[in-house]
Amino acid sequence: MTRTIGFLVYPDFQLLDATGPIATFEIAARFSPGAYRLVFLSRDGGMVASSSGMAVATISLAEAPPLDTLIVAGGDGVHTPATCPVTLAYVRDAAKTARRVASVCSGTYILAEAGLLDGKRATTHWSRTKDIQKRYPAIRLEPDRIFVQDGMIWSSAGITAGIDLSLALIGADEGEAVARRVAQQLVVYHRRPGGQSQFSALIDLKAKRFDALLAWAREHLAESLSVEQLADRAAMSPRNFARLFAAETGVTPAKAVERLRVEAARALLDSQPLQVEDVALETGFGDPERMRRAFIRAFGQPPQALRRTARAG
Template sequence: MPHIIAVFVFADFQLLDASGPVAAFEAANRLVPGSYDLRLVSLDGGLIASSSGVSLLTSSCQEAGEVDTLMAVGGWGVYSAAECEQTLGWMRARSGTARRMTSVCSGAFLLGAAGVLDGRRATTHWNRSADFCRRFPQVRLEPDRIFVNDGPVWTSAGVSAGIDLALALITQDLGEAVARQVARQLVVYYRRPGGQSQFSELLDLAAPDSRFAPLLDHIRSHLRDPLQVEDLAHWMCMSPRHFSRLFTAEVGTTPARAVERLRVEAASSYLESGQDSIQVIANRCGFQDAERMRRAFVRIKGMPPSAFRRKGGQVTDV
C-alpha cells in the first residue's frame, strides 16, 4: 500500500514549501513505483493561489480521507489559515489518525495553533522564530535546526529545508539508498542532518557574487587537500601576498581561518549524522588528526567534538 501524503495549502502559501517536498516524493515514486500517493489539499478544494501568483489545483481536506502523513506548508497566508477553526479542527482530527504530522517553514504555526506541537520540540523559519515563541510558549522551539523530529511530529526550517525533511521521511519509509538516489536526482546535498544549523559557514563567508565564492566552493569539495595559502593563491592565479590581502579584506577572515571554519562545518555534519569515529572524521575533513580537530572545535564551537556530538543527540565512544 502506498504512503498517502497530504500536502495542505492555503491562500498565499509559499510555492516552494509545497513543490520541493512533492518533487522529492515524486522522484522516490519513480525509483520505487507505488511508494507514495500524493494529494494536494486545501480547506475547500479548487485552485489555491500561492504568494507568487501561481495556483495549484487541490482537493478539499474532507476528500483526502485517512492519510499516512500530513504536511502543512508555510507562507504569508499562514496567519489567516491558523485562525480558521475548520482548518485547525481537521488537523487535530488527523493528528489522532495519521502516522506523521509534519510542517515546512511557517507551516509550524498551523500545527502549533492546532495544539499538535504542545510539549514537543519543533523548528520553523529563523525569521519567524521570535513570533512563534510568543504565540506558542508551550512548544520547545529549536530555532537553529534544519528539521526536528519529535515522535510522530516532524517540523522543518524555511523553504528549501522542506526538501531535507522530505529526504528524511523517504529514508524512514524506503531506506537511505533510495533517499540518496532522490537527492542525486534533485541535485541537492544528501543530506543535511536535522541538527545542522540553518546558517552555513560557507554562506556567511562571502556573497554569491564575490570573486572568492568559487574558491570557497572549491575548498569545501577538497577539504582533504593541504589547502595552504600558496595552493589557494595559485588556484586564484594570484601571488600569495596579494591573495591573502584581498581575501582577508573581502571575506573578513584570513584564508587559513576560512579553511578551518569550513572544515569544522563539514565535521559538524558528520558528527551529527553518522557514527564514524572522531579520528575518521578528522581525516575526512582534512584535520590530519583528532587533536587538531578538537582545537578547531573549541575555538569555533566552544566545545570539543565529543561534546558537540552528545549535544546533537548522538552519544558515541570517541
C-alpha cells in the same frame, strides 16, 4: 503498501514549500511504484492560489482520506489557517491517526497552534525564529537547523529545506538508495542532513572574488588547504593572496578554512555514525583535539557534547 501523503495548503501559501516536497515524493513513486499516493488538501477544497498567483486543485479536509503523512506548507497566508478551528482540529486529528506530521517553513505556526510542538524540538525559517519563540515558549526551537525530527513530528526550515525533509522521509520509508536516486533526479545534494546549518560559511564570508576558491576548498577539506595551496589555486603569491583575502572577507584564510571545516564536521556528527576521530580526519582537522578546540571557538561546546544533544533529541 501505498502510503498516502497529504499536503495541506491555504490561500497565499509559498508555492515551493508545497511543490518541492510534492515533486520529491512524485519522483520517489516512479522509482518505487505504488509507494506513494499524493493528495492536496485545503479547508474548503477547490483551487487555492499561492502567494505567486499560481493555484493548485485541492480536496476539502472533510473529504480527506486517511493519511500516512501530513505535510503542512508555509507562506505569507499562514496566520489565517493557524487561527482556523476547522484546520487546527483536522491537524490534531491527523496527529492521532497518521504516522507522521511535518511542516515546511512557517507551517510551523499551524503545528504550534494545534499544540503538537509543546515540549518538542522543532525548527522553522530563520526569519520566523524570534516570533515563534515569543509566541510559543514551550517549543524547544532549534533555529539553526535544516530540519528536525522529534518522534512523529518533523519540521523544516524554509522552502528548499522541504526537499531535504522529504528526502529524509523517503529514505526512512524506501531506503537510502531510493532517496539517493530521487536526489540525483532532482539534481540536488544528497542530502543536506538535518543538523546542517541554515546558514553557510560560504555566504557569511561574502567573498565574491574568492567564491570559486572557497567552494573548491569545501570539497577538498581533507587536504592541507594551506595559504600556499590556496594561493596557488588562486594564481597569486601567498603574501598577496593572504592580504587580499583578509581585506575582502575580514578573516584570514586559515580562519575561513576552519569555518568550512567546523560546518562540515558538525553536519557529519549529527547525521553519520562516524567516530569523532574519523570526522576529524575527513574534514581535515587531522586530530580530535584540534577539532575540539575549533568547535569550542565556534559553538562554545566540544563535538561530543553537541552530538549527545542531537542524539538525545
